[in-house]
Amino acid sequence: MPQFQQPACWRLEAGGQVMDVDTAVKDDILGGGAVISGLLDGKDGTLGTAKKHDLKEMIEEMDSAAEANDVPIVFICPISLEPMVDPVTLCTGQTYERVNILRWFSTGRLTCPTTVQDLWDDTVTPNRTLHQLIHAWFSQRYLRMMKRSKDVEGRARELVQCLEKVKGEARVQTLKELHKIVAAHPSIEKPVIDSGVLGILSSLLGPFTSHAVGSEVIAVLVNLNLDSEAMTDLMQPAKISLVVDMLNEGTTKTKIQCARFIEVLMGAESFRFEIVSSLSLLVGLVRMVKDKREPDGVSAGLSLLKTICSHDQVRSSIVSIRAVAQLVERLPDLSPNSLESALQILDDLAAIPDGRSALKDCPQTIPNTVRPLMKVSEACTRHALSILWAVCKLAPEEFVYLAVEAGLATRLLLVIQSDCPPELKKQASDLLKLCSLNYTATLFISKCKLTRTMQ
Numbered sequence: 001m002p003q004f005q006q007p008a009c010w011r012l013e014a015g016g017q018v019m020d021v022d023t024a025v026k027d028d029i030l031g032g033g034a035v036i037s038g039l040l041d042g043k044d045g046t047l048g049t050a051k052k053h054d055l056k057e058m059i060e061e062m063d064s065a066a067e068a069n070d071v072p073i074v075f076i077c078p079i080s081l082e083p084m085v086d087p088v089t090l091c092t093g094q095t096y097e098r099v100n101i102l103r104w105f106s107t108g109r110l111t112c113p114t115t116v117q118d119l120w121d122d123t124v125t126p127n128r129t130l131h132q133l134i135h136a137w138f139s140q141r142y143l144r145m146m147k148r149s150k151d152v153e154g155r156a157r158e159l160v161q162c163l164e165k166v167k168g169e170a171r172v173q174t175l176k177e178l179h180k181i182v183a184a185h186p187s188i189e190k191p192v193i194d195s196g197v198l199g200i201l202s203s204l205l206g207p208f209t210s211h212a213v214g215s216e217v218i219a220v221l222v223n224l225n226l227d228s229e230a231m232t233d234l235m236q237p238a239k240i241s242l243v244v245d246m247l248n249e250g251t252t253k254t255k256i257q258c259a260r261f262i263e264v265l266m267g268a269e270s271f272r273f274e275i276v277s278s279l280s281l282l283v284g285l286v287r288m289v290k291d292k293r294e295p296d297g298v299s300a301g302l303s304l305l306k307t308i309c310s311h312d313q314v315r316s317s318i319v320s321i322r323a324v325a326q327l328v329e330r331l332p333d334l335s336p337n338s339l340e341s342a343l344q345i346l347d348d349l350a351a352i353p354d355g356r357s358a359l360k361d362c363p364q365t366i367p368n369t370v371r372p373l374m375k376v377s378e379a380c381t382r383h384a385l386s387i388l389w390a391v392c393k394l395a396p397e398e399f400v401y402l403a404v405e406a407g408l409a410t411r412l413l414l415v416i417q418s419d420c421p422p423e424l425k426k427q428a429s430d431l432l433k434l435c436s437l438n439y440t441a442t443l444f445i446s447k448c449k450l451t452r453t454m455q
Contacts, residue, residue: 075134078114079104083138087131088124092117095127153188156181160197163204171204175216182223189224198230205239214242215254218261231268240275248284252294259285259300263307273311279321282308286323289330289342298334302341309348316354324349324358331368336376343372343383350390359391366391366402373411378420385415385427392434400435409435 077084077097086098092112096104101113101124110119159178166174182192201217209217226234240262247258262281265271276282285308288294288301305323308314318324327342334342346369349355359365369387372380388408392399403409412435415428 072137074130075137084130084134087127087134089127090124091119091121095130098124098126152181152185153191156185156188156192157195160192160195160200163197163200172212172216175213175220179216179219179223182220186223193224198224198226199233202230202233202239205234205242207238207242209242211246211250211254214246215250215257218243218246218254218257222257222260222264226264226268228268228270231265232270235265235268235270235272235275240278244278244281244284248280248287252291252297255284255288256297256300259288259304263304266307273313276308276311277314277317279317282314282318282321282323286321286326290326292333295335295338298330299338299341302338302345306341306345306348309345312352315349315352318345319349319352319354319358322358324355325362328359328362328364328368331364332371336380339372339376340379340383343369343380343387347383347386350387356390356394359387360394360399366399366408367406370403370406370408370411373408374414374418378424381415381420382424385424385431389427389431392431396434404435 071083075083077100079100084097087095088098089095090112092115094112094114159174162174204217243258247255285301285305288297291297369384373384412428412432416425
């Protein structure tokens with residue numbers, strides 16, 4: 001059986017031209033121009049030796065920093081479409097990542113994935129030349145990225161120091177630049193926090209802080225990991241009051257950032273539910289949910305409202321601002337994720353008497369809650385069933401008829417016949433029995449729109 005020998009040439013897929021790797025790099029066949037040509041640092045123009053870094057770690061770090069977007073196509077494994085760390089070549093001359101081609105072979109396929117040729121030899125030969133080239137390319141990019149990171153880190157430290165000195169518009173501009181840096185360079189978060197930025201930012205929030213400064217402070221804070229000490233400091237009433245004001249009066253972007261900021265604070269051990277029981281905050285969140293023009297604002301508002309609803313003490317306050325009817329009216333227009341959040345909120349509110357009464361008094365509760373059953377997700381089905389059970393149980397004579405006319409019986413049968421968890425099937429079965437009480441068997445079957453087989 002012929003043995004494959006490592007070729008001293010490079011075969012291009014497009015035109016079948018053959019050349020050595022060094023020529024391919026010099027002629028910019030691989031892409032990257034001077035960047036890749038700079039890797040040929042040997043005296044005779046051949047591949048030099050780059051400073052050794054772990055290739056896999058470099059690729060992962062650069063990928064997380066969005067620095068690996070222009071990787072030359074010949075560095076990419078045709079199977080995984082990811083940069084190769086351990087390239088090996090088959091007898092056909094095609095190169096793959098070792099783990100990917102071995103996985104291909106393990107399925108019983110003794111063919112070349114790219115050319116679909118039958119292999120006369122399943123030996124995989126390490127492509128050391130390509131490995132060296134990949135390592136050198138990523139090393140150079142990695143070192144360049146690290147240098148930029150250090151430069152950015154230095155600039156961020158300068159901005160933090162400036163915050164205590166500048167005022168007015170200069171402070172706003174400093175905060176804007178700091179926000180851009182921490183949002184674009186997550187890797188500098190720790191050194192920025194170590195520079196004392198959290199204490200400085202917290203000191204800028206207070207009863208006399210302008211919304212221009214306050215909104216930029218929040219924009220920076222939502223991009224940083226807050227420790228328990230910082231969160232406790234930021235939960236002072238005067239600071240929360242400012243954030244709530246900005247959530248009500250700021251731009252859509254500011255409202256979203258304020259909602260996310262409060263949600264972060266709710267994860268603190270020192271959190272107290274009184275912080276989010278303000279009617280002004282709850283009204284502001286409902287307004288965000290009602291604004292159909294801003295889907296991101298709707299999502300952020302529902303996310304925080306859902307977290308707040310997990311605290312029993314606040315549910316009555318949410319019901320008191322007529323949030324139930326407004327949430328029910330929005331159900332048909334929401335995206336799947338937002339719909340799931342809205343139904344969970346309504347399900348939580350249905351756990352209290354005032355919430356059930358509000359659901360009962362809303363004309364759209366039945367049709368808007370029946371519609372997502374078995375159409376969106378299991379979570380949506382679970383919350384919708386719970387809401388419908390609470391309402392129908394409260395006034396069966398009135399609402400069972402409306403529910404059946406809205407197609408509830410058919411949806412419940414779908415739940416029972418699906419692969420949903422047993423508890424959901426049990427709840428659907430109980431609700432179906434409740435729906436059938438006011439009908440004769442024949443009439444109820446006709447309402448279910450059953451086929452003869454299902455009957």
